[in-house]
Amino acid sequence: MAMKQLLLPALLFSGWMALLQTDLPVKGSFLPALGRFMSPFHGVWQSVSPDLTSFDFKGQTKGNVKILFDERDIPHIYADNLEDALYAQGYLHAANRLFSMDISTRSAAGRLSELIGQRTLALDRKQRERGFEWSAIQKAKSWENFEGNKAIIDAYVNGVNAYTHSLDYRDWPIEYKILSHAPVEWTSVSTALAQTNMAIALCLGEDDLEYSIARAKLSPEDYAFLFPDHNPKERPIIPSEKSWDFTAVKAATDIYQKTISPQTKQAEDNRNKDLNGSNNWAVAGKKTANGFPILANDPHLGLTLPNIWYEMEIHTPEMSVHGVSIPGLPFIVIGFNEKIAWGSTNSGQDVLDWYQITWQDSNRLRYKLDEKFVDATLRTEEIKVRGSKSIIDTIRYTHWGPVTHTDEHKDMAMKWIGHQKTTTNDIDYLKKINSAGDVAAYRDAVSSFQYPAQNKILASVQGDIAISVAGVMPIRPAGNGETLTNGESTIQDWQGYIPFEHAPFIINPSRGYVSSANQAPADTSYPYPLLGKRIFEDYRGRIVNMVLDTSDAITPADMEALQQNNYHLLAAELLPILLGALDSSACISESEKSFATQLAQWNYEAQRDSISPVYFDLWYQAFEKMTWDELDNLEVMRPEVWRLVEIAKDHPQQKYFDQLSTLDKKESMQDIACASFSSMVKAFKNLSEEEQKNWGSYKHSTIPHLARFPHFGVDFLHTSGGKHIVNAMSKTHGPSWRMIVELSSPPKAWMNYPGGQSGNPASIHYRDMLEHYFEGKYYEVSLRKDPASWTPIRQINITQE
Amino acid sequence: MDTHQTDKHHSGMNSKNIIVLTLFIIGSFLSGYFGPWWAPAAYLVLVSALLKLSVRQAMVAGGISLGVVYLGESILMNSMDEADMISKTGLLLGGLSPAMMIMVTTLIGGMTGLLSGWIGSVIGNLTNKK
Numbered sequence: 001m002a003m004k005q006l007l008l009p010a011l012l013f014s015g016w017m018a019l020l021q022t023d024l025p026v027k028g029s030f031l032p033a034l035g036r037f038m039s040p041f042h043g044v045w046q047s048v049s050p051d052l053t054s055f056d057f058k059g060q061t062k063g064n065v066k067i068l069f070d071e072r073d074i075p076h077i078y079a080d081n082l083e084d085a086l087y088a089q090g091y092l093h094a095a096n097r098l099f100s101m102d103i104s105t106r107s108a109a110g111r112l113s114e115l116i117g118q119r120t121l122a123l124d125r126k127q128r129e130r131g132f133e134w135s136a137i138q139k140a141k142s143w144e145n146f147e148g149n150k151a152i153i154d155a156y157v158n159g160v161n162a163y164t165h166s167l168d169y170r171d172w173p174i175e176y177k178i179l180s181h182a183p184v185e186w187t188s189v190s191t192a193l194a195q196t197n198m199a200i201a202l203c204l205g206e207d208d209l210e211y212s213i214a215r216a217k218l219s220p221e222d223y224a225f226l227f228p229d230h231n232p233k234e235r236p237i238i239p240s241e242k243s244w245d246f247t248a249v250k251a252a253t254d255i256y257q258k259t260i261s262p263q264t265k266q267a268e269d270n271r272n273k274d275l276n277g278s279n280n281w282a283v284a285g286k287k288t289a290n291g292f293p294i295l296a297n298d299p300h301l302g303l304t305l306p307n308i309w310y311e312m313e314i315h316t317p318e319m320s321v322h323g324v325s326i327p328g329l330p331f332i333v334i335g336f337n338e339k340i341a342w343g344s345t346n347s348g349q350d351v352l353d354w355y356q357i358t359w360q361d362s363n364r365l366r367y368k369l370d371e372k373f374v375d376a377t378l379r380t381e382e383i384k385v386r387g388s389k390s391i392i393d394t395i396r397y398t399h400w401g402p403v404t405h406t407d408e409h410k411d412m413a414m415k416w417i418g419h420q421k422t423t424t425n426d427i428d429y430l431k432k433i434n435s436a437g438d439v440a441a442y443r444d445a446v447s448s449f450q451y452p453a454q455n456k457i458l459a460s461v462q463g464d465i466a467i468s469v470a471g472v473m474p475i476r477p478a479g480n481g482e483t484l485t486n487g488e489s490t491i492q493d494w495q496g497y498i499p500f501e502h503a504p505f506i507i508n509p510s511r512g513y514v515s516s517a518n519q520a521p522a523d524t525s526y527p528y529p530l531l532g533k534r535i536f537e538d539y540r541g542r543i544v545n546m547v548l549d550t551s552d553a554i555t556p557a558d559m560e561a562l563q564q565n566n567y568h569l570l571a572a573e574l575l576p577i578l579l580g581a582l583d584s585s586a587c588i589s590e591s592e593k594s595f596a597t598q599l600a601q602w603n604y605e606a607q608r609d610s611i612s613p614v615y616f617d618l619w620y621q622a623f624e625k626m627t628w629d630e631l632d633n634l635e636v637m638r639p640e641v642w643r644l645v646e647i648a649k650d651h652p653q654q655k656y657f658d659q660l661s662t663l664d665k666k667e668s669m670q671d672i673a674c675a676s677f678s679s680m681v682k683a684f685k686n687l688s689e690e691e692q693k694n695w696g697s698y699k700h701s702t703i704p705h706l707a708r709f710p711h712f713g714v715d716f717l718h719t720s721g722g723k724h725i726v727n728a729m730s731k732t733h734g735p736s737w738r739m740i741v742e743l744s745s746p747p748k749a750w751m752n753y754p755g756g757q758s759g760n761p762a763s764i765h766y767r768d769m770l771e772h773y774f775e776g777k778y779y780e781v782s783l784r785k786d787p788a789s790w791t792p793i794r795q796i797n798i799t800q801e
Numbered sequence: 802m803d804t805h806q807t808d809k810h811h812s813g814m815n816s817k818n819i820i821v822l823t824l825f826i827i828g829s830f831l832s833g834y835f836g837p838w839w840a841p842a843a844y845l846v847l848v849s850a851l852l853k854l855s856v857r858q859a860m861v862a863g864g865i866s867l868g869v870v871y872l873g874e875s876i877l878m879n880s881m882d883e884a885d886m887i888s889k890t891g892l893l894l895g896g897l898s899p900a901m902m903i904m905v906t907t908l909i910g911g912m913t914g915l916l917s918g919w920i921g922s923v924i925g926n927l928t929n930k931k
């Protein structure tokens with residue numbers, strides 16, 4: 001009887017508590033366990049008011065560390081030795097970006113499904129198949145072979161974990177509470193993955209499959225006409241005054257391989273691949289108002305909140321340095337110290353080749369290599385999926401690298417620079433560049449840089465400016481690398497790397513500046529072939545050089561203006577051709593004339609309040625689509641933008657202007673200009689009222705939350721600029737950090753980034769720099785070497801355990 | 802006479818109820834503040850059993866006390882929410898406004914308190930019979 005009385009309340013109570021303790025699957029997602037999530041003492045309610053107070057704690061340091069925060073919540077670390085400073089950096093990264101660090105490393109490793117569930121399984125399988133985690137494990141192991149690196153990495157990792165271990169549920173970042181998952185331990189592999197994640201974003205660019213399809217489907221003449229090797233208007237990074245006084249290391253074998261006909265018909269649409277880019281330039285003192293060199297850098301990436309960068313200043317006996325770091329990695333990545341400033345843009349070179357594998361049979365266990373069948377190395381991958389059974393995948397590793405099987409690259413092995421063992425070491429690079437004091441130390445530092453290949457720029461207080469194309473670049477048998485490669489013979493393999501002293505670089509060129517904006521590294525006189533022509537940018541670099549060529553007595557304010565330059569060079573080169581075609585054909589109606597008049601009066605500035613860029617964008621899209629209808633029909637990639645402009649100008653009767661849909665008529669460029677203009681007018685009238693307002697409203701820039709949580713990002717920003725423009729603010733990508741440094745002694749800097757220091761959406765520092773940034777304003781920064789010389793807003797003291 | 806006795810009895814019950822409620826509210830608050838999320842439930846089960854409250858008394862006092870504590874704390878935290886985190890999270894959870902988030906929180910607290918009181922009271926009364 002007594003047990004009977006107890007049964008009902010016991011069942012209801014335990015059922016209720018179990019319900020509150022369980023994550024509930026809802027529409028492919030998960031509702032966090034409501035017991036703790038809705039508890040006003042633990043869950044979401046405790047995430048509304050972040051702690052920004054001062055405190056002390058005991059850490060695994062050799063001495064005491066002081067962290068002082070300024071008015072923007074930028075931490076200034078004062079430590080007695082490098083390891084302690086990096087311990088503090090790890091702690092700060094975790095305290096401000098723990099979820100970002102976790103999600104980016106999971107993304108690279110193929111471990112998102114553990115957190116998210118089925119929705120990210122396809123991406124995880126792809127990442128596992130491409131062996132990114134495997135290569136990060138190898139990379140972390142290799143760091144131990146370099147003197148001093150283990151201590152550096154260990155200090156950083158310990159700092160991250162000191163913060164993570166200090167958390168209980170109520171302190172978890174809100175994203176972890178929503179996903180109902182505890183933060184995980186950070187390791188050296190996590191740090192390697194953070195670096196791999198950046199490499200994935202920056203150096204996976206290639207078009208092997210697309211080129212193969214184009215070669216297979218087009219005549220050699222058409223292919224050569226549509227896809228020439230060089231843009232004649234190109235202004236490469238290394239100016240032509242540079243002479244290459246060496247003989248290139250040649251591959252032992254030169255094989256112009258026969259084109260492989262790909263099995264797939266569908267080429268990936270690569271037209272958005274080139275959104276990630278960057279600008280940097282350094283001007284010599286002879287061209288500046290104060291006589292000091294000035295360096296500017298703005299890396300363009302997919303913008304997110306929290307921002308990808310974390311700004312900080314580090315003082316140790318070896319260095320005093322200020323700039324931005326990447327949470328997950330030690331040191332400052334772009335910044336300045338007392339003697340030099342340095343920056344980076346992506347080189348965009350093709351450092352990934354696909355090799356077609358010939359299997360012995362359908363078991364895919366042995367593959368053909370040098371006239372015999374050899375075993376593939378099998379690696380079993382368990383992909384844990386939240387709310388479902390784990391997926392077990394077997395990845396096949398070949399002589400070339402891991403073999404993919406799930407996307408368009410079926411039975412193709414991936415040879416990627418990120419998977420290769422080299423004698424260079426990125427941690428060593430960071431350590432050296434942070435404390436470099438002159439151009440020789442800078443060159444020594446960049447010789448250690450591994451990947452992604454980048455254009456590393458320098459200006460120093462000694463008056464030097466320099467730029468180096470840094471990173472490991474493969475030497476391939478002639479003709480290899482652009483298309484799919486036959487994987488049956490090792491004769492097709494990479495045959496070493498371009499020696500560092502042969503890689504393109506220049507110091508103090510006569511023109512008085514160095515610059516890069518992701519264009520080709522060098523002109524055709526450079527002795528090595530550098531692949532990546534469809535990835536190299538063709539407009540921003542030319543605009544930067546046009547401005548710098550004609551500027552003297554340059555000030556930092558001029559550099560700010562150049563970083564925000566909205567001149568649309570593509571429009572300036574194409575629009576007169578198109579408008580000329582309209583005039584000569586007299587083809588537009590009375591109702592369309594106002595559009596043409598507006599465009600004719602445009603100054604080619606892509607200002608957010610202007611309507612002309614909207615007309616041009618719509619017209620360009622229609623013109624391109626109508627011109628390349630034959631290629632779209634064949635599922636062949638479209639030629640580059642600059643080539644279309646060139647063909648429109650020089651070959652108006654070219655056969656590709658003829659429309660497939662009109663059998664009885666042969667169209668010319670003029671006909672396509674007229675037809676696409678009418679199409680543009682129609683498309684404009686079909687836009688929403690909001691989109692019709694101006695360029696900023698039409699472009700509708702957004703900054704989403706890193707994990708795409710709705711409402712945690714910014715849904716609309718009214719911005720100028722765009723693709724192919726120095727101010728490269730597109731819908732989702734743009735300058736993620738802007739820095740200008742005048743190399744006076746001591747240096748002075750101006751910087752800003754779209755976001756804020758905190759990764760906590762509830763913090764006042766989550767996005768407090770955003771408005772300032774989009775108003776085009778910068779924060780002035782100089783090194784604060786003496787902690788007693790200024791009053792911090794708050795302070796953290798770390799004392800030895 | 803009957804009326805007077807009833808009033809006296811009623812008044813005695815009210816005092817006890819107020820004491821119980823106060824004890825429940827303070828204990829729920831402190832256990833919630835210092836313990837894990839389920840600590841207030843454990844506290845209410847334990848105290849209801851020890852005080853050998855009637856089922857009705859324990860359920861009402863448990864439900865009201867934890868509901869009030871959850872309501873008060875969530876209103877307080879909501880007033881400190883300058884970044885609209887509750888509103889943004891509520892939208893993620895199917896479009897709940899901050900007021901609805903407070904209501905759901907209160908309901909969870911109330912229901913947890915009610916069931917904790919019930920099971921505690923039954924356990925207390927069972928041990929009493931033994």
